[in-house]
Amino acid sequence: MTKSRIKVKGLQVANNPTFEAGSTHIAQATLTNPTTNQFTYDVELYFGITKAGTSGVGSITIPAGDSLIVDFTLVMPVAEDTYPVYLDVSVAGELIAHYQAIEDVVVVALFDPWVYDFNGDGYIDDYERTKATQDYFDGIITKNQLFQVLNLPSPPAPPPFNPWSYDFNGNGVIDTSELMAAANDYYAGKITKSQLDQVSALWQG
Numbered sequence: 730m731t732k733s734r735i736k737v738k739g740l741q742v743a744n745n746p747t748f749e750a751g752s753t754h755i756a757q758a759t760l761t762n763p764t765t766n767q768f769t770y771d772v773e774l775y776f777g778i779t780k781a782g783t784s785g786v787g788s789i790t791i792p793a794g795d796s797l798i799v800d801f802t803l804v805m806p807v808a809e810d811t812y813p814v815y816l817d818v819s820v821a822g823e824l825i826a827h828y829q830a831i832e833d834v835v836v837v838a839l840f841d842p843w844v845y846d847f848n849g850d851g852y853i854d855d856y857e858r859t860k861a862t863q864d865y866f867d868g869i870i871t872k873n874q875l876f877q878v879l880n881l882p883s884p885p886a887p888p889p890f891n892p893w894s895y896d897f898n899g900n901g902v903i904d905t906s907e908l909m910a911a912a913n914d915y916y917a918g919k920i921t922k923s924q925l926d927q928v929s930a931l932w933q934g
């Protein structure tokens with residue numbers, strides 16, 4: 730009887746070896762049966778010797794001389810660490826291969842995009858967006874994490890500016906004290922220069 734054997738090629742969890750804790754990913758490997766007999770293999774992909782995460786054991790049958798690309802669904806461990814990735818292959822209860830992926834998997838803490846809501850107003854404004862983008866370019870967050878931040882809601886657009894809102898006493902005239910209030914708001918950064926100009930155009934001193 731032909732002895733069971735297997736060849737493993739291209740075992741990879743993803744192009745980027747850094748993953749968020751608890752996230753789900755597909756790992757892939759090409760398994761080849763180099764013998765002249767068909768075998769049913771029990772395969773399990775897992776992280777670390779202690780199996781901090783595992784695909785569970787699955788069975789695949791590979792005809793003599795054939796190759797199969799096998800997908801393994803993996804939930805990343807929750808603890809931040811660097812984990813070697815192993816693939817065990819058994820036939821009829823006998824371990825025939827204990828294969829280690831070339832690249833270890835780095836698990837990082839879950840990312841919360843709301844950490845960029847610095848002022849805690851429930852929106853991501855231009856400043857907060859710029860900071861996240863800067864952190865992406867500095868390699869502090871990943872592109873995916875940046876997108877998570879950018880997908881958060883922006884502050885609602887302010888209502889259109891109405892220079893008559895400075896007509897506090899509603900007499901249809903912008904007097905000097907009302908213009909002064911607008912000027913103060915401008916110096917306090919509450920309105921823009923062009924908005925101040927709109928109020929000033931209505932001023933009847």
Ligand SMILES: [Ca+2]
Pocket residue numbers: 845846847848849850851852853854857
């Ligand atoms: Ca905010």
Ligand SMILES: [Ca+2]
Pocket residue numbers: 895896897898899900901902903904907
């Ligand atoms: Ca007035």
